[in-house]
Amino acid sequence: MSSTATASNTTAPTQFLQVKGHSFAYRRFGHGSGLPLLFLQHFTGTLDNWDPAVTDPFASAREVILFDNAGVGRSSGEVPATVAAMARHPMAFLEGLGIETCDVVGYSLGGMVALQMVQDRPSVFRRMILVGTAPRGGEDIMHLEKPNLAKRIQDPTNRGYDVLKKIFFTSSAASQGAGEAFIRRLSQREDDLEPPAGPNVAGAQIAAFREWEEFKGQRFAELRAIRHPTLVVNGVHDEMIPVSNSYRLSENLANAVLLTYPDAGHGSVFQYPESFTRQATAFLSADSASAAF
Amino acid sequence: MSSTATASNTTAPTQFLQVKGHSFAYRRFGHGSGLPLLFLQHFTGTLDNWDPAVTDPFASAREVILFDNAGVGRSSGEVPATVAAMARHPMAFLEGLGIETCDVVGYSLGGMVALQMVQDRPSVFRRMILVGTAPRGGEDIMHLEKPNLAKRIQDPTNRGYDVLKKIFFTSSAASQGAGEAFIRRLSQREDDLEPPAGPNVAGAQIAAFREWEEFKGQRFAELRAIRHPTLVVNGVHDEMIPVSNSYRLSENLANAVLLTYPDAGHGSVFQYPESFTRQATAFLSADSASAAF
Numbered sequence: 001m002s003s004t005a006t007a008s009n010t011t012a013p014t015q016f017l018q019v020k021g022h023s024f025a026y027r028r029f030g031h032g033s034g035l036p037l038l039f040l041q042h043f044t045g046t047l048d049n050w051d052p053a054v055t056d057p058f059a060s061a062r063e064v065i066l067f068d069n070a071g072v073g074r075s076s077g078e079v080p081a082t083v084a085a086m087a088r089h090p091m092a093f094l095e096g097l098g099i100e101t102c103d104v105v106g107y108s109l110g111g112m113v114a115l116q117m118v119q120d121r122p123s124v125f126r127r128m129i130l131v132g133t134a135p136r137g138g139e140d141i142m143h144l145e146k147p148n149l150a151k152r153i154q155d156p157t158n159r160g161y162d163v164l165k166k167i168f169f170t171s172s173a174a175s176q177g178a179g180e181a182f183i184r185r186l187s188q189r190e191d192d193l194e195p196p197a198g199p200n201v202a203g204a205q206i207a208a209f210r211e212w213e214e215f216k217g218q219r220f221a222e223l224r225a226i227r228h229p230t231l232v233v234n235g236v237h238d239e240m241i242p243v244s245n246s247y248r249l250s251e252n253l254a255n256a257v258l259l260t261y262p263d264a265g266h267g268s269v270f271q272y273p274e275s276f277t278r279q280a281t282a283f284l285s286a287d288s289a290s291a292a293f
Numbered sequence: 294m295s296s297t298a299t300a301s302n303t304t305a306p307t308q309f310l311q312v313k314g315h316s317f318a319y320r321r322f323g324h325g326s327g328l329p330l331l332f333l334q335h336f337t338g339t340l341d342n343w344d345p346a347v348t349d350p351f352a353s354a355r356e357v358i359l360f361d362n363a364g365v366g367r368s369s370g371e372v373p374a375t376v377a378a379m380a381r382h383p384m385a386f387l388e389g390l391g392i393e394t395c396d397v398v399g400y401s402l403g404g405m406v407a408l409q410m411v412q413d414r415p416s417v418f419r420r421m422i423l424v425g426t427a428p429r430g431g432e433d434i435m436h437l438e439k440p441n442l443a444k445r446i447q448d449p450t451n452r453g454y455d456v457l458k459k460i461f462f463t464s465s466a467a468s469q470g471a472g473e474a475f476i477r478r479l480s481q482r483e484d485d486l487e488p489p490a491g492p493n494v495a496g497a498q499i500a501a502f503r504e505w506e507e508f509k510g511q512r513f514a515e516l517r518a519i520r521h522p523t524l525v526v527n528g529v530h531d532e533m534i535p536v537s538n539s540y541r542l543s544e545n546l547a548n549a550v551l552l553t554y555p556d557a558g559h560g561s562v563f564q565y566p567e568s569f570t571r572q573a574t575a576f577l578s579a580d581s582a583s584a585a586f
Contacts, residue, residue: 174583236544236551247540250553251529258529258553260543262584275585290467291555292568 007031007059009052009066010188014074019096022089025074025194027066030059034284035126036102039066040090040110042132042266043142043205046073046194051185053273058281065102067093069113072201073194079204082211083109083136087116091124100124103284107131108142108241108266109205112212118226127291128230129280132238132266134245135223135252137215141241142206149239161186168267170237175263178271223252229291230256231283233276235264257283257291300324300352302345302359303481307367312389315382318367318487320359323352327577328419329395332359333383333403335425335559336435336498339366339487344478346566351574358395360386362406365494366487372497375504376402376429380409384417393417396577400424401435401534401559402498405505411519420584421523422573425531425559427538428516428545430508434534435499442532454479461560463530468556471564516545522584523549524576526569528557550576550584 006012012029027047037058039050047066058064070089071079080086090113094102104125106114111133118125134141144153152158152166165179230253234246243260250258259279261268269276286293299305305322320340330351332343340359351357363382364372373379383406387395397418399407404426411418427434437446445451445459458472523546527539536553543551552572554561562569579586 236549243540243544247536250555251536253555255555257555258551260551262543262546262548262550272583272585278586290565292565293571 007056007064009047009050009055009064014047014192014194016074017093017096020092022070022092023074023076024070024089024093024096025068026093028063030056030062030064032061032063034062034103036063036065036099037284038090038094038102038104039064040104040106040113041066041068041072042108042110043209044197044202046197048073048186048189048194051182051270051273052188053182053185054269054277057273057277058284061281062103062284065097068194071204072197079201081204081207083112083116083208086113086208087120091117091121094124101126103127103129105129105131105280106133107269108133109208112136112208115226118228119222122226122228125228127284128228129233129283130230130246130249131233131269132235132241132246133249134212134241135220135249136212137219138213138245138248139242141213141245142209144206144240146239164267167240168265169271170235170263170265172263175265175271179267182267182270220248220252223249224254227254229283229286229289231280231291231293232256232258233269234258234260235266235268235271236260236262237264238266238268240266255289255291257293300349300357302340302343302348302357307340307485307487309367310386310389313385315363315385316367316369317363317382317386317389318361319386321356323349323355323357325354325356327355327396329356329358329392330577331383331387331395331397332357333397333399333406334359334361334365335401335403336502337490337495339490341366341479341482341487344475344563344566345481346475346478347562347570350566350570351577354574355396355577358390361487364497365490372494374497374500376405376409376501379406379501380413384410384414387417394419396420396422398422398424398573399426400562401426402501405429405501408519411521412515415519415521418521420577421521422526422576423523423539423542424526424562425528425534425539426542427505427534428513428542429505430512431506431538431541432535434506434538435502437499437533439532457560460533461558462564463528463556463558465556468558468564472560475560475563513541513545516542517547520547522576522579522582524573524584524586525549525551526562526573527551527553528559528561528564529553529555530557531559531561533559548582548584550586
């Protein structure tokens with residue numbers, strides 16, 4: 001199947017691609033002359049966790065492809081316990097779609113998967129957007145047991161998407177207001193929904209974070225070989241994957257622009273979707289060898 | 294005198310404003326509905342050190358005002374040995390021009406002066422752009438005695454503007470090429486030039502950097518009271534004022550977006566003038582309470 005008639009994650013039907021013994025759930029919408037833009041999702045997130053305000057504006061100039069990795073949502077199989085193994089599935093998925101090169105938005109865990117993919121096969125991406133993520137050997141990656149995070153995650157009054165408002169946004173009135181708007185946007189999709197991730201997904205993904213914190217040899221050395229124009233984005237008050245990880249990315253990647261947002265946490269791009277999509281669209285539209293845009 | 298007919302720092306005549314016993318050298322060009330944009334200059338820099346590729350694009354939508362602080366270029370008086378004292382001169386200058394509120398580009402030392410000004414009188418600025426600078430209590434600010442900087446500054450084969458190519462840009466071919474283009478642009482101005490700064494200017498400004506590194510009480514606490522939308526810009530490989538200072542600014546200012554450039558040093562905005570002026574123009578054009586643009 002090719003792109004669908006609707007160009008929003010609120011309405012795009014979920015599709016399934018059979019490849020290498022897997023059935024991968026995905027959504028694909030939009031059209032234009034740009035390369036397809038692959039979205040790789042965060043911890044326990046499914047297709048339904050992509051904010052239409054973040055995905056849809058890209059769809060006017062390119063195909064947007066949202067992807068559930070193995071074992072997530074309605075994608076078959078088990079969630080791998082390493083980022084290296086997770087990276088093989090979107091690679092097979094892109095091969096199955098016949099896409100040799102695309103652009104990518106890798107968010108949180110998805111950014112780590114994107115970094116692993118581009119190391120494994122540099123030609124898979126032209127330009128990369130890495131949001132709220134960390135390089136291998138990064139620090140304080142998704143330690144949900146930290147008291148400040150644990151109390152918000154375990155608060156029984158936070159149900160469903162409400163917990164995202166508490167952990168993706170800061171405590172300011174402006175950020176919490178943006179969080180409410182974010183949840184309203186996610187809730188607009190009412191049919192053809194993904195099952196929420198269960199403890200098996202969370203457990204394997206947490207194991208992958210722990211393994212990703214380890215490094216051998218010179219820390220961050222592998223980043224210097226990645227010359228792809230890259231836009232690194234983070235909220236300055238991210239408690240889940242601290243902004244210092246984005247600093248290390250932009251300092252060590254050969255060709256990266258860093259953009260940080262004020263009064264924002266892990267969900268910075270959901271807090272400022274208009275700014276993010278405007279900046280990212282300008283970045284993707286550039287054809288310079290430099291990431292500067 | 295009001296704005297001149299030419300809208301370029303290559304051709305704008307130097308003007309002089311007499312105020313509070315001083316004669317301040319400045320250039321003023323451009324027009325439009327935007328607030329005037331005041332440029333505050335770096336260590337030992339004069340009006341002639343403003344790259345027309347960085348100043349001129351702003352002039353199509355607002356007045357650009359370039360300013361020599363006391364004792365610099367043809368401005369009268371002595372260079373103060375503290376940032377606090379330096380901040381009083383542009384404040385008097387703006388009063389003399391009848392400007393109550395403007396926007397500002399503060400570069401390096403000029404960024405420190407801008408921070409001091411906005412603390413002293415918050416209404417003086419609407420939006421701030423802080424390039425390659427540091428908060429009070431910042432680290433490793435302009436230690437020109439560091440071997441890596443000292444050898445380039447003292448190299449007798451670097452004459453005139455050539456030293457800027459060595460200390461404002463990285464050693465990569467792309468960055469050095471941008472440095473050569475920068476020097477060509479500065480050299481386009483042939484008449485009505487400022488005298489280069491001498492050792493007295495450098496000595497007092499270095500003393501001001503040393504005093505600015507000191508802090509009392511909670512480090513960076515004064516930044517949290519500054520709620521002005523602020524755009525912080527730096528090259529990731531700045532050896533004169535390391536990018537960590539820009540991290541501390543964007544983390545502690547209440548309302549700041551950070552933008553860093555790859556393969557760039559202290560002169561990042563001279564390396565990427567098209568990107569910088571595009572980004573800064575979008576930032577200045579925004580009328581949101583948030584710095585996000």
